[in-house]
Amino acid sequence: MxxxxxxxxxxxxxxxxxxxxxxxxxxxxxxxxNITYDGTVYDYLIHQPGVYDSLVLMLERLPALKSKLNDPQNEVTFFAVNNRSFELAIANLNSTRMSAGLSPLYIEDFNLNVLDTLAYRYVFDQNIDIHGIRNYKDGQTFASSKYDYTMHTQYRVLTSSGIVGGGEQQIVFSDVNESIYKRYWQSTNTKSVDLQVTNGIFHTLSSQHDFGFGKLNKYFSTN
The missing domain is CATH 1.20.5 (Single alpha-helices involved in coiled-coils or other helix-helix interfaces)
Structure with missing residues (x-):
């Protein structure tokens, strides 16, 4: 025994x-x-046909941001929004506008000041990567480029094959809506992280993300 x-x-x-x-x-x-790409953030975007076309279209309307993401001398972290995220955001907006009897709007129609404000919430003038944030249990806040808007990042690892913490590494990326209370935050997850480009770090957000964290309705649903 x-x-x-x-x-x-x-x-x-x-x-x-x-x-x-x-x-x-x-x-x-x-x-x-962990992979690298021999080119800038903007180079990477334009060489992924069918993935970031809407984002590239937006950057054509925002030349200063386009230049920033294409400058190899800069050091940025960029959370990229794919085509599906723009489709979701615009579909939600135009559904609201239709209910109000208003005509639909698309990327080429948005007020440039508002578009610029929303776009820069995905851009940071420093390196933000998995290794830098995973030791912070409650995550970290960072000020976005140009407008110093507070965004929050938190590390998490999915469960894989029954092993807790054995799966895909992600960043939970949140618009804190100028509040310390998480119930007011709007969050999304990354689909891929830490692509090293010549001018910083590139993360891809989930296709379920609504570009602007739902703010298109706030700014464009009534006019």
Whole structure:
């Protein structure tokens, strides 16, 4: 009986060590697969056809931001919004406008001052990466470029194959809406993180993200 107990303990120890090794491997694999792109943020956007076309169209209307993202001398972190995110935001906006008897609006129609304000909430004049934020349990706040608007980033790891913390690493990216209370925040997740480009770091947001964190309705639903 005593021998059986020792055997069970040994098996449990092996399982525990194996689980820890799998979890550790996740971080080692992440380090090894961290990729780079030989070009600027803007270079990367225009070489992903069918993914960031709406974003590129927006940048054509905002030449100062386009220049910033295309300058290899800059150091920025950019949270990229894909086509689907723009589609969701514009569809939600135009549904509201239709209910109010107003004609639809699209990227080329938006007021430039408002568009500029919203666009810069995805841009930061410093490096923000997984390794820099994952040791902060409650996340970190950062001031966005140009307008110093407060945004929040928090690290999380998804569960994979039953291993807690063994899956995909993500950044929860939030518009805090100038509030310290999380119930007023609007958040989204990254789809991919830490692409190293020549002028900083590139993260891709989830396709479920609504560009502007729902603010298009605030600014454009009545006029």
């Amino acid at each position: 005593k021998g059986m107990k020792i055997l069970i303990l040994l098996i449990s120890s092996v399982v525990l060590v194996t689980s820890c090794e799998k979890s550790d491997d996740h971080y080692y694999d992440y380090q090894k697969t």
